[in-house]
Amino acid sequence: MSTASARSVAPAKGKLGVLCVGLGAVASTFIAGVENVRRGRARPHGSLTQLATIRLGKRTEERAPLIKDFVPLAELNDLVFGAWDPLPDNCYQSALHCGVLDKHEHVEPIKDYLQTIVPMPAVFDQYYVKRLEGTNVKPGKSKRAWMEALRQDLRDFKKKNGCDRLVIVWCASTEIFIAPGPQHQTLAAFDKAIDANDPAIAPSMLYAYAAILEGVPFANGAPNLACDVPALEQLAREKGVAIGGKDFKTGQTMIKTVLAPMFKARMLGVAGWYSTNILGNRDGEVLDDPESFKTKEESKLGVLEYILQPKLYPELYGNIFHKVRINYYPPRGDNKEGWDNIDIFGWLGYPMQIKVDFLCRDSILAAPLVLDLALFFDLAQRAKMSGIQEWLSFYFKSPQTAPGLYPEHDLFIQLTKLKNTLRWLMGEEQVTHLGVEYYPYGEK
Numbered sequence: 001m002s003t004a005s006a007r008s009v010a011p012a013k014g015k016l017g018v019l020c021v022g023l024g025a026v027a028s029t030f031i032a033g034v035e036n037v038r039r040g041r042a043r044p045h046g047s048l049t050q051l052a053t054i055r056l057g058k059r060t061e062e063r064a065p066l067i068k069d070f071v072p073l074a075e076l077n078d079l080v081f082g083a084w085d086p087l088p089d090n091c092y093q094s095a096l097h098c099g100v101l102d103k104h105e106h107v108e109p110i111k112d113y114l115q116t117i118v119p120m121p122a123v124f125d126q127y128y129v130k131r132l133e134g135t136n137v138k139p140g141k142s143k144r145a146w147m148e149a150l151r152q153d154l155r156d157f158k159k160k161n162g163c164d165r166l167v168i169v170w171c172a173s174t175e176i177f178i179a180p181g182p183q184h185q186t187l188a189a190f191d192k193a194i195d196a197n198d199p200a201i202a203p204s205m206l207y208a209y210a211a212i213l214e215g216v217p218f219a220n221g222a223p224n225l226a227c228d229v230p231a232l233e234q235l236a237r238e239k240g241v242a243i244g245g246k247d248f249k250t251g252q253t254m255i256k257t258v259l260a261p262m263f264k265a266r267m268l269g270v271a272g273w274y275s276t277n278i279l280g281n282r283d284g285e286v287l288d289d290p291e292s293f294k295t296k297e298e299s300k301l302g303v304l305e306y307i308l309q310p311k312l313y314p315e316l317y318g319n320i321f322h323k324v325r326i327n328y329y330p331p332r333g334d335n336k337e338g339w340d341n342i343d344i345f346g347w348l349g350y351p352m353q354i355k356v357d358f359l360c361r362d363s364i365l366a367a368p369l370v371l372d373l374a375l376f377f378d379l380a381q382r383a384k385m386s387g388i389q390e391w392l393s394f395y396f397k398s399p400q401t402a403p404g405l406y407p408e409h410d411l412f413i414q415l416t417k418l419k420n421t422l423r424w425l426m427g428e429e430q431v432t433h434l435g436v437e438y439y440p441y442g443e444k
């Protein structure tokens with residue numbers, strides 16, 4: 001039985017507008033996927049909010065409702081979709097172009113619906129994504145005017161579609177690497193940099209800024225900074241807006257964050273980890289540019305360091321050779337192949353090897369994450385959980401955390417964190433997995 005008190009969460013009434021920055025492979029697969037599910041034509045595999053259960057109380061109580069029956073989430077039928085993209089293709093054209101979903105099975109039958117989702121002109125500057133040329137872009141060059149135009153888009157979309165609430169998920173291309181600088185530290189410096197059209201202020205930051213000012217939660221699915229700067233974190237807290245990122249945790253990194261904790265749990269050493277990918281979609285093309293790849297590389301490389309804690313275990317993990325490569329290879333389209341070669345060592349230092357060959361589909365892995373993030377960020381907003389949503393680090397390669405906190409990368413710690421946060425929200429006991437209460441020695 002629960003003894004804790006529940007947090008008050010506003011009901012999920014009315015429509016929730018889900019706005020994707022970028023209407024490429026991930027966003028079109030997400031939107032078309034939700035519409036297929038709504039029409040009973042497919043199942044939402046890969047989505048925790050739609051399929052997962054949550055254990056409540058003791059194991060003997062056998063209480064395990066669906067997450068969506070336990071916490072008040074928006075219903076799929078209440079979602080309204082919108083997007084911005086510098087390419088003018090509507091969602092139908094984009095889904096066909098990206099070629100992730102089967103044309104006859106999942107695109108043509110919902111053509112009329114997908115055609116209605118037309119991207120709004122984007123805030124776009126080729127300086128930040130070298131391999132793209134945009135025509136559907138907001139005019140001018142003023143970062144302040146662009147940001148104000150995004151705010152107006154949010155108000156217009158909400159009004160036009162009769163939405164009660166909005167949420168934004170960044171599903172746009174990875175921008176060039178930008179290190180956090182003095183321009184990002186305080187709101188005053190950030191505002192000054194916007195007015196000076198400083199290159200350190202990327203379009204993703206303008207979307208995030210506009211979202212926070214309009215009270216719209218913002219989740220970042222790419223590795224570029226966007227809302228991951230002190231100025232915007234502070235603003236989000238002040239304005240009571242949920243933010244978080246970065247970079248959807250899908251293929252190779254998801255596997256890494258499952259295997260690495262296993263090695264550490266068993267005190268097996270790691271000598272080297274070589275990861276390489278071939279990928280032929282537009283994301284692969286964008287990441288073929290060294291400046292965009294650097295942003296991705298930082299995000300992918302970080303996880304091992306945090307999970308394996310080489311400072312605590314120098315003899316096991318102090319000398320790892322870790323390499324990550326992404327190679328653009330058009331014939332594969334969205335069907336990425338990710339290889340991992342892992343050199344480990346065990347008892348008395350004897351070497352062993354593990355090879356992983358993951359023939360995955362990038363956007364098929366990412367689409368359910370977009371859905372869960374949209375629904376959970378909306379939940380967080382209604383629960384007045386402002387600022388960084390670390391409990392959603394389950395979904396990210398580089399989870400944003402409070403200043404001074406290192407992120408948790410282990411997928412199963414992240415899952416426990418997520419579910420315990422839901423229990424905390426609803427006033428249920430935390431599940432600690434202690435378990436002595438089932439044995440005589442645990443009786444009080």
Ligand SMILES: NC(=O)c1ccc[n+]([C@@H]2O[C@H](COP(=O)([O-])OP(=O)(O)OC[C@H]3O[C@@H](n4cnc5c(N)ncnc54)[C@H](O)[C@@H]3O)[C@@H](O)[C@H]2O)c1
Pocket residue numbers: 021022023024025026027084085086087098122123124125129132170171172173174203204221222223247248249250251281282283286362363365366
């Ligand atoms: N699919 C995955 O498994 C996965 C995992 C982690 C991260 N991601 C990230 O998600 C993002 C989307 O991936 P994708 O495969 O859909 O790529 P994509 O290239 O198919 O789509 C990205 C879209 O964003 C648009 N865009 C670029 N700059 C924009 C801007 N300033 N405003 C609005 N739109 C803009 C592009 O025109 C394009 O249509 C990428 O950054 C990718 O790195 C994907």
